[in-house]
Amino acid sequence: MSQQILKKVLRDKKQRMTAQRELILKVFIESKGQLMSLDDVYMYIRRRKNHKTSKMTVKRSIDLLEEIGIIKKIDFEDGPPRYELVEEFADxxxxxxxxxxxxxxxxxxxxxxxxxxxxxxxxxxxxxxxxxxxxxxxxxx
Incomplete structure (x- = not known):
């Protein structure tokens, strides 16, 4: 899923594309299918230079991306939920x-x-x- 698709989905839902949302989407794209917790995403962003995004901003962005169907939550009931990009492949x-x-x-x-x-x-x-x-x-x- 590209940033262009995210921008369109956000626009359709009357939300705007922010730098943080774009960065979080990029984290999930770069994860290549790896499941990531909120802490995983937050720490990935913190390790990048010049990115000082709060954990609450990451949580709100993840919640929004889940709500609009860009990512989905997988809860193993053994700790924090993990998230992944929604896949477009039915087979x-x-x-x-x-x-x-x-x-x-x-x-x-x-x-x-x-x-x-x-x-x-x-x-x-x-x-x-x-x-x-x-x-x-x-x-x-």
Missing amino acids: EAKVLLICENCGKAIKMDLDIEKLKSILPYENMEIKDFDLKIYGLCTECK
């Missing part, structure tokens, strides 16, 4: 590998057709899925 779904110790989440894409070939459900048409796999990451083993 790919998510598999999340979640570390039970540190909470790190790694996202993988799995083709629905491949899933259909390994599941024994002949009487069900699979349209979409989300799969969470819990375990320990290499750092926590």
Whole structure:
């Protein structure tokens, strides 16, 4: 999703594009699908030079981006919620590998057709899925 699409969506919702919103969108684009918490986004921005955005501004921007459908919240109920860009692809779904110790989440894409070939459900048409796999990451083993 590009900044141009965000600008159009914000304009349609009668919101304006601010430097902070644009920066937060850029953080999610650069994350390449990685799930990020509010703190992750805030710390990423703080590490950049000349960016002194408050944590509350980051939270309000994330809330707005979630409300208008640019990002979505994923809550594992094991700590803070994480966020990701909304994907535009209907033929790919998510598999999340979640570390039970540190909470790190790694996202993988799995083709629905491949899933259909390994599941024994002949009487069900699979349209979409989300799969969470819990375990320990290499750092926590």
